[in-house]
Amino acid sequence: MLAKEILNLVGTPNMGAQSTRALMHHTLGNGEYNLFQRMTEPVVCAQAVMHPQNVASVEIGDILKALAQRLQKHHSWKRLQVSSLGEPVGQGSDPITAAALYPRWANFLRPNDILVADSGTASMGLGFARMPAGASFHNQTLWGSIGWATPAAFGVAIAAPERRVVLVTGEGAHQLTAQEVSQFGRLGLRPVIFVLNNSGYLIERLLCKDPAIAYNDVAPWRYTELPHALGCDGWFTARVANCGELDQALDAAGKAGTGVYVEVVTDAYAASPLALKLHESFRQLYK
Ligand SMILES: Cc1ncc(C[n+]2csc(CCOP(=O)(O)OP(=O)(O)O)c2C)c(N)n1
Ligand SMILES: [Mg+2]
Numbered sequence: 001m002l003a004k005e006i007l008n009l010v011g012t013p014n015m016g017a018q019s020t021r022a023l024m025h026h027t028l029g030n031g032e033y034n035l036f037q038r039m040t041e042p043v044v045c046a047q048a049v050m051h052p053q054n055v056a057s058v059e060i061g062d063i064l065k066a067l068a069q070r071l072q073k074h075h076s077w078k079r080l081q082v083s084s085l086g087e088p089v090g091q092g093s094d095p096i097t098a099a100a101l102y103p104r105w106a107n108f109l110r111p112n113d114i115l116v117a118d119s120g121t122a123s124m125g126l127g128f129a130r131m132p133a134g135a136s137f138h139n140q141t142l143w144g145s146i147g148w149a150t151p152a153a154f155g156v157a158i159a160a161p162e163r164r165v166v167l168v169t170g171e172g173a174h175q176l177t178a179q180e181v182s183q184f185g186r187l188g189l190r191p192v193i194f195v196l197n198n199s200g201y202l203i204e205r206l207l208c209k210d211p212a213i214a215y216n217d218v219a220p221w222r223y224t225e226l227p228h229a230l231g232c233d234g235w236f237t238a239r240v241a242n243c244g245e246l247d248q249a250l251d252a253a254g255k256a257g258t259g260v261y262v263e264v265v266t267d268a269y270a271a272s273p274l275a276l277k278l279h280e281s282f283r284q285l286y287k
Pocket of ligand 1: 171
C-alpha cells in the first residue's frame with residue numbers, strides 16, 4: 001500500500017546547533033533551520049519534526065505501521081489501454097524512423113525484463129509498448145531530470161541481478177551521467193544499453209519556436225567507445241544507422257551474454273508519435 005505514498009525521513013543538525021543558530025553546511029548559512037520544512041510544506045500531505053522532547057523512543061517500523069493504518073487504500077487509479085506498437089517497418093539501408101525503431105525495441109523485450117527509459121522522445125515512444133509478461137518499465141514521467149535513467153538502471157541492476165536490465169536513453173540525457181556506465185563494469189553487471197543519437201535535444205526542439213536553435217544541439221561523442229574507456233571490458237558495442245544494422249545489433253544484443261551498448265543513430269527529427277503530438281499543440285501548452 002505504501003507504494004503509492006512516500007515517507008521521507010530527513011536528519012537535521014543537532015538541537016544544540018539549531019538553538020544557537022550555528023553556521024553549518026546543509027543550511028543557507030543564515031541560522032534558519034526550518035527553511036526546508038517550510039519549503040516542502042505546501043507539497044506534502046503531512047509533516048512533523050521529531051525531537052527528543054516530543055518523541056521519547058520511536059522506531060521507524062512503528063511509524064510506518066501507524067501511517068499504514070491511517071492511509072486509505074487506492075483502488076481506482078486510471079490505467080492506459082495498451083496495445084501493440086505493430087510490426088516494425090523498414091529493412092536494409094532504410095533509415096531508422098520512429099515507425100522502424102519503437103516496434104523493434106518493443107519486440108526486443110523479454111518476459112521479466114526491467115526497462116528504464118530517460119525523459120525525452122524515446123520514453124514517450126516506449127510508454128505505449130505492450131510489455132511482455134512480468135516486465136517492468138521505469139521512467140520519471142513528470143518533472144523528469146534528464147540523466148536520471150543511466151544511474152537508475154545501475155540501481156535496478158544491483159537490486160535485481162537475476163533480471164535483464166534494458167536502458168534506453170537519449171544521448172542528451174546520457175551525456176549528463178554517462179560515467180555511471182562504469183559502475184556496471186566495475187560490478188560485472190550486464191545491462192543492455194541503447195543510446196538514441198538524434199543529434200540533440202529532440203523533445204526540446206519540438207517544443208520551442210526555433211527547433212534548430214543552437215542550445216538544443218549536443219556535442220557529438222563517440223558513444224560506442226565509452227564502455228571501453230569506462231572499464232567495461234568485453235562488452236558488445238555497435239553503432240547502427242539503418243534498419244539492417246539495427247536488426248543485426250538487436251539480434252547480437254539478445255544473444256551477447258555480456259554487457260551491451262548500442263548507439264542508434266536517427267534523423268534529428270525522427271520522433272515518436274506522442275512527441276509529435278506535443279509538438280502539434282505546443283503553442284497551447286505555453287499560452
Ligand atoms: C536536468 C535537466 N535539464 C534539462 C531538462 C529539460 N529537458 C527535458 S528533455 C531534454 C532533452 C533530452 O534530450 P535527449 O536525451 O537527447 O532525448 P531526445 O528528446 O533527443 O530523444 C531536456 C534538455 C531536464 N528535464 N532536466
Ligand atoms: Mg537526443
